[in-house]
Amino acid sequence: MPTPKVTPSIEDAVTLARYPFLPQASSWIQNLALDHEIDLEELLEGQWMEKARQRARIRLIDSIESKEGVAVVGGDIFTEEGRIIEAFSFYYARLVVFASEDERLISRWAQAEATRAEQILTRDSENLAKIAKTFISQIEKDEQSVAPLQSSNQASVRKIRQSQDGSIWKIGLADFIEICPKITGSRWRLANNQVSAGKVTLFNEQQYSSSAKLARLLRERIKQHIEQEALEKMKNIDMELAMRLAEPVGMVRNLMASKASEAIALVGAEESDWPPCMRNIIAELTNGVNVNHFGRLFLASISAALALPAESCVGFFKGAPDFKESTTSYQVKHVYEGSYTPAGCSKLKLNHNCPVLPGDDRLCDISWMDHPLKYIRATQRWKAKNRQAEVEVRPDDSPIDGEQTNQTEVQDSVVKPAES
Ligand code: SF4
Structure with missing residues (x-):
């Protein structure tokens, strides 16, 4: 920026x-x-x-x-x-x-x-200019500007604008173009603004002063900063500090989890709902493969998100070459109490914990599939829909046809979670 x-x-x-x-x-x-x-x-x-x-x-x-x-x-x-x-x-x-x-x-x-x-x-108004100059490269205040009139009731518009704090701000075109796509509303589209000498004028409106508009633009830059x-700085937090902050981190995560309705829906996921990455890590551990730290943390955190008993999660690690029940129980407990969010697909791929290649699993191939929890949710929805269809179409309890049909239907029927 x-x-x-x-x-x-x-x-x-x-x-x-x-x-x-x-x-x-x-x-x-x-x-x-x-x-x-x-x-x-x-x-x-x-x-x-x-x-x-x-x-x-x-x-x-x-x-x-x-x-x-x-x-x-x-x-x-x-x-x-x-x-x-x-x-x-x-x-x-x-x-x-x-x-x-x-x-x-x-x-x-x-x-x-x-x-x-x-x-x-x-x-x-005392600090707006200094803070604007901290985050915006081209910004200037024009105390004398008279806004061009844009509507039929020109006199009243002029009066209202003059009754604002007297400042009219002008922002550099590059800053405006970079910030405004993140803000909704027609007033933030370039075509609806006056540009002169490479600057966009933020005119006063009846309910929206020039200074308030500048503050709104600053909000985006401050957030980004x-x-x-x-x-x-997240990278500088060492393990000891992370452990000491585990309690407030857990408080915040729990609060976030309680806000996420998906978390509730995920409780009760069956084993067949689990994504390939989760099943693969469990299989590797069972077979004595030394799964990397990232994979282990993912397994513990997704087990917690699925509300699996902590003992079951400890059980997943029993075949690991370095398994010690007391150490694993302690680490799993820490993850469960901290309510860690399981990693998404991109991080799992980066850390070599995603076993699928294109074509291996059609649900993983879908463009919006970027998190194993979405995989579970999608599978659950598909199952629920199939159960409903079975009740309506097959009152005689005859079995459903093969997996191929099911997988295809997943793509068509799942309501895309949080794609935007
Ligand atoms: S694509 Fe995502 S959900 Fe599927 S196996 Fe890989 S990490 Fe898991």
Whole structure:
């Protein structure tokens, strides 16, 4: 994205506490940690940081439960203590998200923090320009602009526009073109905007000021920034830190699982519903093959997602060359309690845990098949549909014809889950 190479200086502590995701806030948070002797130990378990951890939990819960994003109202950032709580709550929440290694959670959290920022920025005329210049390479404010009139009630439109905060923002064409496809609504289509000298003017509307439009565009860039940073820093979380954050990670994952109706439908999947990758790993372990770590973690996490008893999952590993019941039980318990999301097809392929080649399994060949849980869901739906058809067409209980028919029908009948 064409973001600025040099960011404007922001030193006001209240602003940095309000927008802790800003690149300019990193050194401020580091200095706060030094001045107040807040180290990792203190952040994770110290009494002084308890309030920050509580606020972090609220940030994370809001990320999952609220469409409006993280609540705007936080601590009192006009006091030093309030700023510390706000800054470290963001920092702690971020660590939890990194430790989850869950790209869906990262995306959700980034969206929620960016939505919160948009709400504040819409009213924050003091800082809007600096923050815009942090994330948008070409942005300028025109206090004197008079909007061209676009409707028949020109006089009233002019009056309304002039009654806004007086600012009309112009954004570089490259930035506009990159950001706007992610936003729905005709006002964000280039053809409906005025372009001059390589800039798009964000005119005031009756219900939508130029500044609010800029804040909306900034939301996309802020989300992208938070997401990118999370994906890069996620790799730095070592096993020890991941274990120490297992409890809040589990809390967030459980919350996400409870939101996902698919999770409920998956409970009760029969063995014949299992995808080839899962069946193959079980078969390899049974045959004494040393399945790699990624495959083992996948098997434990998908077993948990299917609500298989933990003892059954431990049983899958009994043939492994390095099997030790106590160690495996401990590791499986950890995965079950952490509610890890099973890896998707692309990661399984990358780690050599997907056994199918094109043509081996027609369900795996379908273009939207990108997750083993979708495989299970698709199989369940197909079975349910077949059972229904059997009741309607074959009241005499005669058997259903062969697998070939069934597989073909899967493609035709399954309602595509989450393709968009
Ligand atoms: S394509 Fe996906 S669901 Fe099918 S076996 Fe490979 S990883 Fe499993």
